[in-house]
Amino acid sequence: EVQLVESGGGLVQPGGSLRLSCAASGFTFSSYDMNWVRQAPGKGLEWVSYISSSGYTIYYADSVKGRFTISRDNAKKSLYLQMNSLRAEDTAVYYCARESQGIDYWGQGTLVTVSS
Amino acid sequence: SYELTQPLSVSVALGQTARITCGGNNIGSKNVHWYQQRPGQAPVLVIYRNTNRPSGIPERFSGSNSGNTATLTISRAQAGDEADYYCQVWASGTVVFGGGTKLTVL
Numbered sequence: 001e002v003q004l005v006e007s008g009g010g011l012v013q014p015g016g017s018l019r020l021s022c023a024a025s026g027f028t029f030s031s032y033d034m035n036w037v038r039q040a041p042g043k044g045l046e047w048v049s050y051i052s053s054s055g056y057t058i059y060y061a062d063s064v065k066g067r068f069t070i071s072r073d074n075a076k077k078s079l080y081l082q083m084n085s086l087r088a089e090d091t092a093v094y095y096c097a098r099e100s101q102g103i104d105y106w107g108q109g110t111l112v113t114v115s116s
Numbered sequence: 117s118y119e120l121t122q123p124l125s126v127s128v129a130l131g132q133t134a135r136i137t138c139g140g141n142n143i144g145s146k147n148v149h150w151y152q153q154r155p156g157q158a159p160v161l162v163i164y165r166n167t168n169r170p171s172g173i174p175e176r177f178s179g180s181n182s183g184n185t186a187t188l189t190i191s192r193a194q195a196g197d198e199a200d201y202y203c204q205v206w207a208s209g210t211v212v213f214g215g216g217t218k219l220t221v222l
Contacts, residue, residue: 037211037213044202044216045204046213047210047212059210062117095159101147101165102149102151102163102164102204106158106159106160109158
């Protein structure tokens with residue numbers, strides 16, 4: 001069974017940093033591209049970042065470019081999102097999501113709240 | 117940047133057919149994916165590459181894509197279909213989601 005389990009969310013002050021992790025199981029992690037997608041409270045889905053299976057190709061949404069860094073460790077079957085210079089508008093549930101002809105598997109999400 | 121436009125809400129009577137549209141410039145040339153999100157839950161892929169259903173998705177769900185509009189069709193709507201629905205494409209190295217449509221089953 002495919003499982004994606006996010007961790008690392010929490011309350012952080014504006015300007016602070018947070019690192020999200022996503023532990024993958026039930027599939028060959030190194031063979032799949034991955035995404036981070038977020039959803040602000042009561043709002044729609046917003047794509048954050050993409051990383052190819054090898055880690056060599058990376059894309060970011062304009063809203064996070066220069067502040068967030070996506071990475072992966074295929075040996076540990078883990079995906080990461082380093083978030084710096086956090087703003088109130090970054091408050092959202094962050095989903096780890098597997099890319100395969102659409103996003104075919106999603107984690108349950110981890111809540112990031114940016115507030116003083 | 118590429119934009120996808122969805123109606124904010126669609127209503128359908130129980131047992132009837134609901135159609136949710138997703139508008140975008142020449143979207144017919146792109147692969148469109150559709151997601152269902154029930155309250156408090158993660159999204160679920162219901163249609164991929166315009167017309168394909170993942171395993172476990174009922175045949176009542178179907179998709180089409182042509183010109184400037186992609187459409188998700190839900191036949192014989194059930195109470196359990198009440199949810200938010202999002203379309204999604206890849207455009208110029210970014211993933212783009214539509215704003216989402218709230219489906220209400222009356």
